[in-house]
Amino acid sequence: MSKKIYSLEESGAFVETFVLEAYQSGVLDGLKFAVKDNIDLAGKKTAYGSKPWAADHFAAVYNALCIDQILGAGATCIGKTVADEFTYSLDGENYFFGTPLNPKAPDRIPGGSSSGSASAIACGLVDFSIGTDSGGSIRVPASLCGVWGMRPTLHRVSEAGVLPFMPSVSTVGAFSNDIETLDKVMRVLLHSQNQESVKVKNIFLLEDAFSIASPLVQKAVKESISHLENFDGVNISWIGFGDIIGEKFDLTACNEKALRNLQTAEFTNTVGGWIESAKPELGPNFNAAYQNVRNFDRAGLNEALYLCESLFQKILAFTNAGDLFCFPTTPTVAPKKGSLSSLDRVMDFYGRTMAISSFAGIGRLPEISIPAAHIDGIPVGVSLAAGNYQDEFLLDAAKYFFDGDAVRKQGK
């Protein structure tokens, strides 16, 4: 496979480039990485995808804790990548900083909000990149750009020095072009000891997510996982979200009645207050989305929070060591640039995408999007998720089922 290498300028993935040397030798020696622009790098402004935000805040004095972990393990940082405005978007078109290139589908959006971090990997400019994911902001651009992306278990990676966004939902994770690099980086971030290897027992194909996906995505993802049947001792079966939680309730309801309310409420606290007070210039797409945030009724909060907790508990009770969930990361391949212009199309893209991403969100589960499926050469991700805190098991499983050969065989 030959692969075009893009220039930094062509990629549009970076806000700024520079060199921050590793300050210690370690398992990431020799690797270059880039960092999403909502994560502090000492001496740099963290713009949070908004030029007015950058203008109103001091430059960071310290690296975010997660960045010092990486620099302390041998990798070198080469720059800051574009994020969606306030990281509150899944499309990757930033009014202030532009749209990073989706090199496998240049006329399509890269997905967001970790758009530049995914693009930098897809363009071959770094070995790995760091992003954040609250409602899909790593998984979605990984799926749409055709790269590996992992969102870990909620709260396993420190958020210190990451701009506060949704404290009960947000995670720090990574992108790469291969599972071996992703595995190394994530184990540093997870400050993981060597753990016993757990054998995969069950792969549950998540019916709700397949149903939400377009027929072409369903077909492509099914083909990309057909080789899983050849692995001995692994039981593959279909399961509905309602079967997991033991009541009639689907992922769309999970998103709309539970998770999205928590996300919206927390965003008003961390960013909404500043917007109301500073009255900054807002990009038109963000501004449209923000009106829903403003109109959010906090009187229903307790009900939504009880639901979030109860769904989390039920998923936790259902899931055993050795269990994996498998499903399409996104319901479609990347939409064409500018195609999310009508409210209907925006609502459809976000509603379906966030219904799927709400599974790991509500379950506080680790999820890896694997670049194993394509439709006419355009990538779409296959997700594996594991139980809460089973991040190392998930990395092992992804390596076992989708090593370089398997991905090359299935995905091309």
Added chain:
Amino acid sequence: MSKKIYSLEESGAFVETFVLEAYQSGVLDGLKFAVKDNIDLAGKKTAYGSKPWAADHFAAVYNALCIDQILGAGATCIGKTVADEFTYSLDGENYFFGTPLNPKAPDRIPGGSSSGSASAIACGLVDFSIGTDSGGSIRVPASLCGVWGMRPTLHRVSEAGVLPFMPSVSTVGAFSNDIETLDKVMRVLLHSQNQESVKVKNIFLLEDAFSIASPLVQKAVKESISHLENFDGVNISWIGFGDIIGEKFDLTACNEKALRNLQTAEFTNTVGGWIESAKPELGPNFNAAYQNVRNFDRAGLNEALYLCESLFQKILAFTNAGDLFCFPTTPTVAPKKGSLSSLDRVMDFYGRTMAISSFAGIGRLPEISIPAAHIDGIPVGVSLAAGNYQDEFLLDAAKYFFDGDAVRKQGK
């Protein structure tokens, strides 16, 4: 028991008083509460214990999520309580906002950093109050002021709208004068469903914490728990921290080699950067403490983080449903005001107190400080801690072992 009621002015517990009405009827109907000044209340400045911080930041536009939970459950907020400067202290003497009264020992410090929230309860001014605890900031003032205080499992209560402090360590919890009120409030914050009741099987008396405590505190706490032997079916035994984690390692090392490094590093990210950039006036005590923060060497971070993770995993593996840990909340009763003036005495008070509080900190455990022990009428807390996520069990157990009668019988 007759109890003097103090005026708001006498207590010195409040930064500001006002009335924020409940916006829904619920389980907290009729109760009045106060809120630590690092938690947003709409329309008010959150000072974070620092007048320069207040001057440099907008007033909050939204209530913190946890406050809307409480207001949505029927309680009425009557004011904001004094916090230590940047909540980075355990003594409760704030250069800008004064020292809230410790009414049971008026010549002694109230403890911090949730000093005003503890004082407001001890002075009988509210039914409950909300505080935060990262290294002991609820447990310590609860112990020193002789009130109930609970720090829940890490991350079970939303931090949205709470000023970012130590994202991998900080919790939101509550104070009260009785377990019934504490129970009601905490179950709202925990957005807890009715859970099965778990029977207490083991009470482990934590040797390290008793050894760190002064002989008089050891004696008073042992007396206050002597009635536990009368409960049938409960196995009481001594255990060392090293027995729990399966290696020669004590709580002092846990604090110094693991937790304190994580705390310091995260504080540089959330507050240190602003201090370096804004160069605000600092109180002399905070300023002295802050020099250690500035000198913190981040090169040892990965090692400290691996240790934190490994200790957490070992405590998790050790602890079963039905297990409780019991120990003195603090190593001493409240020091006299002004007595923490020499570096030696500060180091001794902080070193010993944070070694004890590091147990729940590193284990991410829920802990309740119970006002059950006294030395010559001066209170000291008895702590019960339970396994990670066993908050409801802990509340049930505290109610079972230390109901009003038991506390009155044992503690007076």
